Amino acid sequence: xxxxxxxxxxxxxxxxxxxxxxxxxxxxxxxxxxxxxxxxxxxxxxxxxxxxxxxxxxxxxxxxxxxxxxxxxxxxxxxxxxxxxxxxxxxxxxxxx
Numbered sequence: 301x302x303x304x305x306x307x308x309x310x311x312x313x314x315x316x317x318x319x320x321x322x323x324x325x326x327x328x329x330x331x332x333x334x335x336x337x338x339x340x341x342x343x344x345x346x347x348x349x350x351x352x353x354x355x356x357x358x359x360x361x362x363x364x365x366x367x368x369x370x371x372x373x374x375x376x377x378x379x380x381x382x383x384x385x386x387x388x389x390x391x392x393x394x395x396x397x
Contacts, residue, residue, distance in 0.1 A: 307352065308345060310373040315344010315381025322382035329389025339388045340381030347380020348373060 319340015323330040331339060355372070 307348070307369070307373050310370060311348030311377030311380075312341045312345045314374045314377030315348065315384075316341040318344060318378035318381035319385035321378075322385050323389065326386070326389075328393055329386050331385065331389050331392060335388075336385055339385040342381075343384025344377035344381035347384065348377040351376040351380070 316337045317340065319336045319338075320333065322340075323336040330336065351372075
């Protein structure tokens, strides 16, 4: 597998986890398990790719990413997934009220 695909998979999985963690920590943004997972995965994938464009350290294109790059992908994807889940949850709750 290419490094780009590996990075994207890491970001999507981390984003899904980050979205569920964020919703578990703040019940007012909860979208349900499936909603949290989808929003987090999208946020992790998109946010992780954007971070890779702005931070060359995270954009490791080698076929075997190093541990620093993997940690960066996990952190970037997790945070981006949590942020997008929080934004979508806040918008959903605001429109429901």
